[in-house]
Amino acid sequence: MAEPSRPIGAPASSGGLADEAAALLFVVVFCVIEIVGMVSSIFIDVFAFHGLFPIPGGRPTPTQAQSVLDFFQSGGVLLVVVGIATVFVSLGLLTMAFSGLPKVDRRAFRIPSMLMLELIGSSFLFFGLAMIVATFPQLASQTAGQTSYPPALSHNLMVTLTEDIAILTIGSLMGLVGLVGGPILGFWRIGTRYGEPVMKVGSIFTVIPLLQFIAPILVLVGALEARGRLIRQQSTK
Secondary structure, three states: OOOOOOOOOOOOOHHHHHHHHHHHHHHHHHHHHHHHHHHHHHHHHHHHHHHHOOOOOOOOOHHHHHHHHHHHHHHHHHHHHHHHHHHHHHHHHHHHHHHHHHHOOOOOOOOOOHHHHHHHHHHHHHHHHHHHHHOHHHHHHHHOOOOOOOOOOOHHHHHHHHHHHHHHHHHHHHHHHHHHHHHHHHHHHHHHHOOOHHHHHHHHHOOOOOHHHOHHHHHHHHHHHHHHHHHHHHHOO
């Protein structure tokens, strides 16, 4: 792997190495939190949503509908809240990481304003998700036992679901733009600076369906490699 490049005229001081190592530590913690949040979201999706709508064109039985309600009443909401918290904590960690790196290379790193856009988009996204979760009792009661598909829903429930989906869509679009201009661009620049192509690949995988599940693992590997070299380099000074 290539050694980290340095800004023109900036000495490779131990202080600078410490700043870089600290910033990369934030990236490492970010990746770990992302992996935990990803596993939690998969669990919620598989157990809850696939329990309510088990197969395309299928319909939930009263037993399946009740199992979904029991899931959310017994701790599913807590998992959703944890998922929301991971986003805010993760963006906070990235802000600290991207705040530390400009100390050693101001031209390549600065706090991406897109992180704020991703934060706002995530807020819309999770608000819409929470509103949809709140309709689960009505949705389950109106769809359970129906013999037709799609099931017949009341006008008020259809309007509510339409509004919630619109909020989800707006949040998703804002989050996507913020994701590209924030974490993805930031990880690409970190991978370029420290000669870590695996991190650059991970940054691209972040927006590719299915491959996005291994993106934080690749970024984690690259950050650990870069930070390890910095610590070894710092110990020799």
